[in-house]
Amino acid sequence: MSSTLQRPGRIRDRAIRLVEAATTPLLPADYLDLFAPLRPGAELRGRIVEVHPETADAATIVIRPGADWAGHVPGQYTRVGIDVDGVRHFRAYSLTHGPRKDGNISITVKAVADGVVSRHLVHDRPVGSIVHLEQASGEFVLPERAPGETTKFLMVTAGSGVTPVIGMLRNLFPVADSGVVRLERSADYDIVVVHVAPSEPDSIFLDDLKALDAAGMIRLIARYDDVHGVLDVNDIKSLVPDLAERTTLACGPSGLLDALSEHHEKHGLDLVVEQFRVARVEPGEGGTLRFEKRDRELVVDGATTILDAAEDAGLLMRSGCRMGLCQGCLVPMTEGTVRDLRNGQLTTAIPGESGTVKVQTCINTAAGPCHFDH
Amino acid sequence: MTVIQKKSDNPIAHLSKQQIEELGNELDAIRQEIIDSRGASDAAYIRKVIKTQRYLEMSSRGVLLFSVFPPAWVLGTLGLSVSKILENMEIGHNILHGQWDWMRDPKIHSSTWEWDNVTPSEAWKHSHNEVHHTFTNIVGKDNDLGYGIMRVDEDQKWHPFYIAQPAWNFINACFFQYGIAAYDLELGKNLTRPKDKRPEDFDEQVKAVLTKIRKHMTRDYVIHPVLSIPTGSFLPTIGANLVANWARNMWSHSVIMCGHFPEGVETFEKEMLDDDETRGDWYLRQMLGSANISGSKAMHIMTGNLSHQIEHHLFPDLPSNRYAEAAVKVKELFAKYDLNYHEASLPAQVYSAWHKVVRLSLPNGWLETTTIKNAPQQLGVLAKMVTGNRRTRRLLQRHLDSKAAKVTRTERDAVVKAA
Ligand SMILES: Cc1cc2nc3c(=O)[nH]c(=O)nc-3n(C[C@H](O)[C@H](O)[C@H](O)COP(=O)(O)OP(=O)(O)OC[C@H]3O[C@@H](n4cnc5c(N)ncnc54)[C@H](O)[C@@H]3O)c2cc1C
Numbered sequence: 159m160s161s162t163l164q165r166p167g168r169i170r171d172r173a174i175r176l177v178e179a180a181t182t183p184l185l186p187a188d189y190l191d192l193f194a195p196l197r198p199g200a201e202l203r204g205r206i207v208e209v210h211p212e213t214a215d216a217a218t219i220v221i222r223p224g225a226d227w228a229g230h231v232p233g234q235y236t237r238v239g240i241d242v243d244g245v246r247h248f249r250a251y252s253l254t255h256g257p258r259k260d261g262n263i264s265i266t267v268k269a270v271a272d273g274v275v276s277r278h279l280v281h282d283r284p285v286g287s288i289v290h291l292e293q294a295s296g297e298f299v300l301p302e303r304a305p306g307e308t309t310k311f312l313m314v315t316a317g318s319g320v321t322p323v324i325g326m327l328r329n330l331f332p333v334a335d336s337g338v339v340r341l342e343r344s345a346d347y348d349i350v351v352v353h354v355a356p357s358e359p360d361s362i363f364l365d366d367l368k369a370l371d372a373a374g375m376i377r378l379i380a381r382y383d384d385v386h387g388v389l390d391v392n393d394i395k396s397l398v399p400d401l402a403e404r405t406t407l408a409c410g411p412s413g414l415l416d417a418l419s420e421h422h423e424k425h426g427l428d429l430v431v432e433q434f435r436v437a438r439v440e441p442g443e444g445g446t447l448r449f450e451k452r453d454r455e456l457v458v459d460g461a462t463t464i465l466d467a468a469e470d471a472g473l474l475m476r477s478g479c480r481m482g483l484c485q486g487c488l489v490p491m492t493e494g495t496v497r498d499l500r501n502g503q504l505t506t507a508i509p510g511e512s513g514t515v516k517v518q519t520c521i522n523t524a525a526g527p528c529h530f531d532h
Numbered sequence: 533m534t535v536i537q538k539k540s541d542n543p544i545a546h547l548s549k550q551q552i553e554e555l556g557n558e559l560d561a562i563r564q565e566i567i568d569s570r571g572a573s574d575a576a577y578i579r580k581v582i583k584t585q586r587y588l589e590m591s592s593r594g595v596l597l598f599s600v601f602p603p604a605w606v607l608g609t610l611g612l613s614v615s616k617i618l619e620n621m622e623i624g625h626n627i628l629h630g631q632w633d634w635m636r637d638p639k640i641h642s643s644t645w646e647w648d649n650v651t652p653s654e655a656w657k658h659s660h661n662e663v664h665h666t667f668t669n670i671v672g673k674d675n676d677l678g679y680g681i682m683r684v685d686e687d688q689k690w691h692p693f694y695i696a697q698p699a700w701n702f703i704n705a706c707f708f709q710y711g712i713a714a715y716d717l718e719l720g721k722n723l724t725r726p727k728d729k730r731p732e733d734f735d736e737q738v739k740a741v742l743t744k745i746r747k748h749m750t751r752d753y754v755i756h757p758v759l760s761i762p763t764g765s766f767l768p769t770i771g772a773n774l775v776a777n778w779a780r781n782m783w784s785h786s787v788i789m790c791g792h793f794p795e796g797v798e799t800f801e802k803e804m805l806d807d808d809e810t811r812g813d814w815y816l817r818q819m820l821g822s823a824n825i826s827g828s829k830a831m832h833i834m835t836g837n838l839s840h841q842i843e844h845h846l847f848p849d850l851p852s853n854r855y856a857e858a859a860v861k862v863k864e865l866f867a868k869y870d871l872n873y874h875e876a877s878l879p880a881q882v883y884s885a886w887h888k889v890v891r892l893s894l895p896n897g898w899l900e901t902t903t904i905k906n907a908p909q910q911l912g913v914l915a916k917m918v919t920g921n922r923r924t925r926r927l928l929q930r931h932l933d934s935k936a937a938k939v940t941r942t943e944r945d946a947v948v949k950a951a
């Protein structure tokens with residue numbers, strides 16, 4: 159029994175090895191990539207098929223993903239790798255769509271000042287480009303609930319932090335020709351959205367939020383800094399009187415999220431947050447980075463991450479979120495001290511004592527001479 | 533040629549320490565300018581070359597499935613040869629130098645690339661990037677100079693063994709990829725050592741080379757020929773692969789010889805490499821220890837831009853497609869500092885390099901003192917030197933030296949008289 163089960167696998171393996179023998183030192187995939195970069199079994203990639211502006215400095219990028227794209231849960235993000243001026247950069251972007259018939263995926267990007275990737279995507283509109291993708295990930299999703307149970311949410315979004323929330327809302331309330339539709343599965347959602355932006359014209363997806371509000375799917379409370387002044391989290395209670403009954407999902411800059419966390423903790427309320435960018439402490443002294451396997455030594459100032467410094471020097475590094483969440487960038491440090499740029503915390507590896515310590519290169523920098531087994 | 537430090541007309545004697553430092557700064561500026569302007573068009577260039585090579589290889593191998601038909605054989609063999617040359621030179625060599633690492637594309641990176649050459653990338657990067665590029669043309673340090681089996685300088689003592697060096701050089705050219713593998717392993721040195729004196733990972737390295745040889749042989753001489761059996765093209769396909777590998781070997785050997793071997797390229801003594809060799813000194817050594825090949829754009833690409841050997845040695849990790857642009861500025865610097873920019877056409881450089889190989893295969897002074905008239909007599913002397921013992925050699929060498937000195941003197945007088 160077991161042998162008949164194994165046989166097809168074995169024949170396939172042999173066939174693969176034979177083709178590999180014909181293409182060595184390259185792999186068959188290196189040739190197939192020339193014709194079909196999005197085929198099943200290829201590294202996950204996508205092709206940008208459309209870029210349409212949302213505001214003056216934001217745009218939605220529609221991507222045809224490779225055959226192996228496994229789908230996503232609304233609220234999750236994907237990592238996009240794109241070559242800008244010939245150099246590959248990876249950035250995380252929330253998926254901003256609900257179910258799509260064409261199988262494409264979309265992200266919405268706000269161009270930040272001096273932003274390498276965001277400005278390229280928004281302003282150069284690289285339609286036709288191949289991008290590198292990773293399967294969707296992220297915990298910022300609607301909490302599970304029992305069927306029939308009424309669920310009350312407060313969604314607080316600021317700036318481009320609206321993107322994952324739009325993904326969730328579009329999934330719950332798709333737009334048909336007749337307008338927004340409330341599906342049966344979405345019947346029991348009671349959602350309030352507090353949307354914060356510097357001014358009204360700056361707001362991505364404001365029209366979507368307004369349409370959902372007009373259709374009675376959500377209640378929208380928009381706050382513009384230039385009209386209402388900067389939002390004080392203690393005022394939320396007056397904007398949303400039944401705050402205590404709601405689970406809050408918030409995505410925005412760290413100042414807002416920190417204030418919300420403190421507020422919700424004090425009042426014992428549920429909060430799920432997502433952050434696009436880490437806040438950093440004052441830089442320290444810096445140091446040297448020695449990569450033993452590559453036989454390279456680099457000098458870093460105290461404000462540049464190990465990841466950025468190594469990439470700038472042309473070393474290949476693994477990375478994920480680039481903000482200290484996913485552990486995708488761990489590198490073993492055999493000796494030395496690194497400093498966490500988020501909170502100044504030091505991590506030290508002493509040979510024979512601590513042994514090798516794995517450090518996150520995306521949020522640490524050198525504090526003195528550091529040695530890596532990389 | 534004599535190591536530069538011993539020359540009466542030392543070509544760098546006119547440069548002060550400060551000038552050498554300035555020269556270094558100016559070269560640094562050329563380098564920085566290119567680094568600052570690296571971008572999308574450079575990335576597009578290397579991707580296009582890689583794509584072209586892969587299409588060329590696939591189509592050539594496709595055509596060779598019918599290689600029993602002579603036109604198919606010729607076309608396929610030609611295409612495969614060009615593809616193999618591109619793969620080794622403009623693609624492999626340059627990627628392994630880290631010229632494209634700045635793109636951060638894991639598929640085009642010095643730490644992940646493996647090339648169609650039996651020496652594994654890792655081993656080659658050490659012997660080539662670290663040893664050859666650091667110790668360029670230092671006699672006794674840079675094994676690329678003669679690969680340890682050749683006499684490349686008058687100051688290297690002549691030994692009868694060297695009489696065969698033109699033949700050696702030709703054989704090395706035919707099997708160049710194996711020659712490189714052997715020399716990366718320092719096979720000659722290591723096999724004569726007792727086992728415990730060899731580098732720790734010697735066996736492992738030998739195994740890696742053998743694995744690559746097996747894989748490449750299987751690909752070229754089994755898999756693709758077997759695929760050609762349906763058209764009766766088994767043997768012609770084997771032949772095509774043999775010729776393509778040979779052509780690639782001959783070509784890369786020629787290009788590399790042209791880089792450091794032509795007459796007039798300087799060699800250096802170990803002592804030059806003292807601890808206080810400055811960046812300027814190092815640059816200077818690269819400038820004088822390399823030679824360029826002039827020619828068309830296609831020729832430059834086929835040589836992997838090693839035709840810009842001088843620029844490559846100055847800036848080994850800059851993208852090869854930018855050497856032509858650097859060359860314009862580097863040439864101006866040569867003129868400014870009154871240095872000899874060594875450049876000639878491919879045939880001229882190949883001839884010159886071979887001339888040197890032949891000349892140095894003979895004892896010093898032999899070629900200079902030989903004319904058509906005294907040839908039989910001179911051949912007798914040579915035969916005695918080849919077969920004789922050390923004392924005979926020493927005596928005859930002294931004789932040759934004094935005779936050569938006389939020839940030079942007469943020549944000089946003739947020149948004076950003519951003037
Ligand atoms: C989980 C997650 C989801 C994300 N989803 C989205 C999304 O849906 N839409 C979106 O537009 N962005 C999103 N981001 C942010 C995005 O990944 C990039 O950080 C952002 O596009 C800036 O990249 P850049 O290359 O343009 O800027 P960089 O060249 O990296 O930075 C240039 C300058 O901008 C500053 N900067 C970096 N990031 C930000 C930021 N987020 N806001 C303001 N200034 C910044 C830097 O400090 C620097 O001074 C998300 C990030 C994470 C971690």
Ligand code: FES
Nearest residue numbers: 478479480485520
């Ligand atoms: S890249 Fe995610 S933790 Fe560093």
